Amino acid sequence: MAASIIGLLKPWTPRVVLVRWNRYNPYYLEPEIRKEVYNIPETELTAEEKEQRELKALRPIKAATNGMTSSVFSDPVLSKFVNMMMKGGDKVLAKSIMTQTMENIKRKQVEKYHKAPEEKREEIECNPYAIFHQALDNCKPVIGLASIQKGGKFYQVPIPLTDNRRRFLAMKWIITECRENKHRRTHLYEKLSQELLAASVKEGNVIKKKHELHKMAEANRAYAHYRWW
Amino acid sequence: MALYRLSFRLRQTVAYVRPLHTSGCGQQQGALAVESETRQEPFSIFRTLENDPACQSEKHVGQYYTLPSAHIHTLFPHGLPQRYQLQVKTFNEACVMVRQPALEVISCLKKADYSKPAPRFLFYGVKGSGKTMSLCHTVHFCSTQGWLVLHIPDAHLWVKNCKELLPSSYNASRFDQPLQASNWLRNFRVTNEHFLSKIKTRQRYVWTKREFTEEGRPLGELVDQGISRVKSSSDVVGAVMKELRLQSGQPEAGFRMAVAVDGINALWGKSTIKKEDKSPVSPEELTLVYNLKKMMKNDWCGGAVITALSQTGSLYTPSSAHLPQELLGEEGFDSMDPFVPVSVSNYSEKEFESCYLYYLDRHWLQHPQTRTEEGKKELIFLSNRNPSTLERLCAFL
Numbered sequence: 001m002a003a004s005i006i007g008l009l010k011p012w013t014p015r016v017v018l019v020r021w022n023r024y025n026p027y028y029l030e031p032e033i034r035k036e037v038y039n040i041p042e043t044e045l046t047a048e049e050k051e052q053r054e055l056k057a058l059r060p061i062k063a064a065t066n067g068m069t070s071s072v073f074s075d076p077v078l079s080k081f082v083n084m085m086m087k088g089g090d091k092v093l094a095k096s097i098m099t100q101t102m103e104n105i106k107r108k109q110v111e112k113y114h115k116a117p118e119e120k121r122e123e124i125e126c127n128p129y130a131i132f133h134q135a136l137d138n139c140k141p142v143i144g145l146a147s148i149q150k151g152g153k154f155y156q157v158p159i160p161l162t163d164n165r166r167r168f169l170a171m172k173w174i175i176t177e178c179r180e181n182k183h184r185r186t187h188l189y190e191k192l193s194q195e196l197l198a199a200s201v202k203e204g205n206v207i208k209k210k211h212e213l214h215k216m217a218e219a220n221r222a223y224a225h226y227r228w229w
Numbered sequence: 230m231a232l233y234r235l236s237f238r239l240r241q242t243v244a245y246v247r248p249l250h251t252s253g254c255g256q257q258q259g260a261l262a263v264e265s266e267t268r269q270e271p272f273s274i275f276r277t278l279e280n281d282p283a284c285q286s287e288k289h290v291g292q293y294y295t296l297p298s299a300h301i302h303t304l305f306p307h308g309l310p311q312r313y314q315l316q317v318k319t320f321n322e323a324c325v326m327v328r329q330p331a332l333e334v335i336s337c338l339k340k341a342d343y344s345k346p347a348p349r350f351l352f353y354g355v356k357g358s359g360k361t362m363s364l365c366h367t368v369h370f371c372s373t374q375g376w377l378v379l380h381i382p383d384a385h386l387w388v389k390n391c392k393e394l395l396p397s398s399y400n401a402s403r404f405d406q407p408l409q410a411s412n413w414l415r416n417f418r419v420t421n422e423h424f425l426s427k428i429k430t431r432q433r434y435v436w437t438k439r440e441f442t443e444e445g446r447p448l449g450e451l452v453d454q455g456i457s458r459v460k461s462s463s464d465v466v467g468a469v470m471k472e473l474r475l476q477s478g479q480p481e482a483g484f485r486m487a488v489a490v491d492g493i494n495a496l497w498g499k500s501t502i503k504k505e506d507k508s509p510v511s512p513e514e515l516t517l518v519y520n521l522k523k524m525m526k527n528d529w530c531g532g533a534v535i536t537a538l539s540q541t542g543s544l545y546t547p548s549s550a551h552l553p554q555e556l557l558g559e560e561g562f563d564s565m566d567p568f569v570p571v572s573v574s575n576y577s578e579k580e581f582e583s584c585y586l587y588y589l590d591r592h593w594l595q596h597p598q599t600r601t602e603e604g605k606k607e608l609i610f611l612s613n614r615n616p617s618t619l620e621r622l623c624a625f626l
Contacts, residue, residue: 071607072598072601072603072604072607073596073598073599073604073607073626099624099625100625102625102626103624103625106593106595106624106625107315107319110319110320110591110592110593111318111319111321113592114319114320114321114591114592115321126592126595127595127596127597128595128625129595129596130595
């Protein structure tokens, strides 16, 4: 499948190289990671699923990527965030920063919980995953801007965003904000935990950035008809 | 009590003598047994209300008891592991699990004869199995019994990362470490406040041309001398150890001494400290280590030596080494021999259940999947019931 580069190998080139592309023959099928699918007994399968099973017995299957797990604790949104945080392919470091962030958030919240009086305890959210999802939802912009050329000039036109684009923008803003606008000597997990906790209650710089984008889109409402799709 | 585990030579020294400290609890235990069962019912299955280590027994194995929060700073100014200190801060309480190895050592201490040479105990086990926590549990027992506790939290800190190395004034071939010594003296003063005025020195110590400590002065003065005059603090540590060693065995002294050392394999290993001409310093050439080795010998009586191995901070040892023979080396093993080895293993099923319920109770396991059976099975699989791995795993779940 991959172009043969054996002929170009010099003595100092490592024999096992990482490939950046991932092009399979369309004949290959996707792998099924989830455990529950294999536990369904024969009788409960519909006709299509039985056909699919027989096809899987005959056709070759793509290799599962390293990021896929059958663990009950895996979360696709979290994996996407870890991949976006990753630099230079160092997933171990990115995952460890994420786990330290979760631990940090949980420690702060649980400490607050144990020190709070009985009435305030129900309002304190201790689950770091819930806080993460809530913060991400709060940071997602509803409407975006696109640069469209009309009559020699470029106008910022408000456009609807797809769900993937909104999630991507929210994650990107959180990561860049934590990397650039915080104090140099604090750890990234500390910066992330502060930002996520603030975003989950709709405070902080990322929420401000989202509001500014919304205001710009509202200001440029007049150019909305420049959009042709 | 596991007498069959003691090495043969030690069996002759630790004879069966009248129990010293169980008598108080033993008579009351029968009457209180019924009451304590009913008292524990409303609390929980993984906690016990028996906060006194002297009264804990096999039926409390796997249950958590609470260390009094007011006394933690005096009991353990420097003794607890880092992650555990974070946990204490987060949960707003300090709970320690009662486990079999610590109970064994505590029962040995209750029944030992203190007119014979000090018995030596060594906690060993795989990484993260709970050796330091068992040591802290035993130290808590010793403090509640009113013993003087000489707790060295990590001997590895004395053989690596030394910022200041002075040639010793007492002996030209040895080296002093003023920072580590003064730090340790400060923590020693916090732990043993009430002993400092009672114990008197037996000898005159001369520190410099103009500074000396007379005979018969209280120990507190000696310790203050070491903290204020940092240059002579290592020699002060040596003097303090010598005084306590001489006096603990005497019947008129009225106190018992517990020497608790974590990371004991540092004393016989290698050190990363270098002299000015870049030649390595062996641990014997350090005053602190030399004096501590003298404490480790069982030529004094009226107390006990409780130690724990540690591979984590050790230098030039493979990470798979956890047995005493591998970590102490030949020289260390021969100097520690005879000792009572106590194996600390991973959690049993009951202990794991207890830990799991404790984390649930403290709202530490937040991921919704951890409450399910599948999640619990995955936790057991990933951590192999190792206490520290489980703690790190539950930290982000």
